[in-house]
Amino acid sequence: MNNNKTEEQMLTTEEIAQIEHEISLVPQKKAACIEALKVVQQHRGWVSDESLKDTATMLGMSAEELDSVATFYNLIFRQPVGRHVILLCDSISCWVMGYEQIRDHLMQKLQIKYGETTPDGRFTLLPNVCLGTCDRAPALMIDDHLYQNVTIEELDGILHHHR
Amino acid sequence: MERPLTKHIRPDREPLSLQEYERVGGYQAVRKALQELSPEAVVALVKDSNLRGRGGAGFNTGLKWSFVPMGPDVPRPKYLVANADEMEPGTFKDRMLLEGNPHQLIEGMIVASYAIGADISYVFLRWAYKKAAQGIVRAIQEAYAAGYLGQNILGSGFSLEMHLHTGVGRYMCGEETALLNALEGKRAMPRAKPPFPQVSGLYGKPTIVNNVETLCCLPHIVNNGPEWFKGLSRTQDAGTKIYGVSGKVKRPGAWELPMGVTIRELVEEYAGGMLDGYKFKGALPGGASTDFLVEQHLDTPMDYTSIAAAGSRMGTGTMIILDDQTCPVGFVHNLQHFFAQESCGFCTPCREGLPWVEKVLLSIDRGEGRPEDMNILDFHTKYLGPGNTFCALAPGAMEPLQSALKYFREDFERHIHDHQCPWK
Numbered sequence: 164m165n166n167n168k169t170e171e172q173m174l175t176t177e178e179i180a181q182i183e184h185e186i187s188l189v190p191q192k193k194a195a196c197i198e199a200l201k202v203v204q205q206h207r208g209w210v211s212d213e214s215l216k217d218t219a220t221m222l223g224m225s226a227e228e229l230d231s232v233a234t235f236y237n238l239i240f241r242q243p244v245g246r247h248v249i250l251l252c253d254s255i256s257c258w259v260m261g262y263e264q265i266r267d268h269l270m271q272k273l274q275i276k277y278g279e280t281t282p283d284g285r286f287t288l289l290p291n292v293c294l295g296t297c298d299r300a301p302a303l304m305i306d307d308h309l310y311q312n313v314t315i316e317e318l319d320g321i322l323h324h325h326r
Numbered sequence: 327m328e329r330p331l332t333k334h335i336r337p338d339r340e341p342l343s344l345q346e347y348e349r350v351g352g353y354q355a356v357r358k359a360l361q362e363l364s365p366e367a368v369v370a371l372v373k374d375s376n377l378r379g380r381g382g383a384g385f386n387t388g389l390k391w392s393f394v395p396m397g398p399d400v401p402r403p404k405y406l407v408a409n410a411d412e413m414e415p416g417t418f419k420d421r422m423l424l425e426g427n428p429h430q431l432i433e434g435m436i437v438a439s440y441a442i443g444a445d446i447s448y449v450f451l452r453w454a455y456k457k458a459a460q461g462i463v464r465a466i467q468e469a470y471a472a473g474y475l476g477q478n479i480l481g482s483g484f485s486l487e488m489h490l491h492t493g494v495g496r497y498m499c500g501e502e503t504a505l506l507n508a509l510e511g512k513r514a515m516p517r518a519k520p521p522f523p524q525v526s527g528l529y530g531k532p533t534i535v536n537n538v539e540t541l542c543c544l545p546h547i548v549n550n551g552p553e554w555f556k557g558l559s560r561t562q563d564a565g566t567k568i569y570g571v572s573g574k575v576k577r578p579g580a581w582e583l584p585m586g587v588t589i590r591e592l593v594e595e596y597a598g599g600m601l602d603g604y605k606f607k608g609a610l611p612g613g614a615s616t617d618f619l620v621e622q623h624l625d626t627p628m629d630y631t632s633i634a635a636a637g638s639r640m641g642t643g644t645m646i647i648l649d650d651q652t653c654p655v656g657f658v659h660n661l662q663h664f665f666a667q668e669s670c671g672f673c674t675p676c677r678e679g680l681p682w683v684e685k686v687l688l689s690i691d692r693g694e695g696r697p698e699d700m701n702i703l704d705f706h707t708k709y710l711g712p713g714n715t716f717c718a719l720a721p722g723a724m725e726p727l728q729s730a731l732k733y734f735r736e737d738f739e740r741h742i743h744d745h746q747c748p749w750k
Contacts, residue, residue: 191511193510194510194511196511232511232512235513236495237494238453254614255657259648260574291495292413297570298571298578300578307456
């Protein structure tokens, strides 16, 4: 871990203001911790050790305690991710409807496995639990966009939307 | 056929604005409850309606509320939480209500909050429901502006705050005490019961957690009465139910129907039957954590009582179909992978047992299974069953496994005997 903080690593005034706002909404500082992690991730794409420490200080928690929360949840990223995160549903209805072909095609096309990022930093591929759209399986999300009834033929077009 | 919960939801699910909702009778139940009925009368009404929790457990909603301490000297603030963390694999019913008509949920939450004397309410929404989040944020703002939320609602003296919380993804958040921990900014681990949340919930204060569909029933019960609500059903369990079907059927989807339509009607009529070339082999009637039902159960009414009598659970009422060309071992392996991944790790049987089950199923699926693996699976269904774990996650995981071992045992044994998956 790098102990020399650079400006880039420190929480920005905007992040601090947003976290303080979240703290003002809850009866105990700590209760804002998930929201605070979301703020950091929204600005940086992921939560680095440095940001985690700074955020923990704001919340009156130890970095370890905050990390125990951060690592518990599937969608707080403690490693850098690409500009776009592909969340591929791997739960039962999508499995029945053949999501594995979509997975294999994505891995082949992007030349990455689950948890990896393309060398150009464009995509990270992650499996995700049921996206709650089982009548339109298989499904995936890229960032905030939900794609349903996905076919291999459509995949290239879908990826093209996310530069 | 009456469809009170969904009749105003548009096919594209563009949410109803406040004005649109009011035009079709929206917020009349809030007026009636707050201006004409006492909180006790609302609890009695809901108890009489026999509304049972739509999240999966099926507990009588009015009875659940009746354990909340009432009167001037009780701990405050009291909380009401809408469980909108729909994450049970195969379940997509609350999404429709959340996206299509957020005001109906808000109205139900106000009614519930009034009944239990809650001061603060939360919608706990799963992260993936982006469209729903936008609609709920707007609807809460509109409801505040119209005086349905905030101080002294409609001059009744009753006040209520409402907030949206979006989770960051973990199946455990659906369990009500784990959900409360998540709301407090902690890991979503379940809490010991007792004390029950009704007495000691969010921040140790009296709290009710109700499912979205349950809450959406409330305005209609207040407006039309318990007898009307019971009359919507074909069977002893009251109301309508949002059922869903996914898998290899012609028209997968979700529909609000009278409680007690049969599995056959859902599969053959509403879902249009199996895709050409596929046969029905079995179904999980209410999400990943319910026991398989098979062909002999097709005429079972989909209600809490009848599905329980058939050996399964109604769960969320959204059915996942297993067809004849899909391997039951692979199917159950997929489910156990999910449960093993989503176990919070707090108690040993669940943390250690589920990955073991997952591994055994994977080796059977690959043709590497041994005859003794069947015993390993069998004993896990007992040791991870009810009473042996801290919460209901592992017992829920064992339901599809134990019933698959019962109904599809030959398929498991063929994998082991032939050293390969017959479906590959």
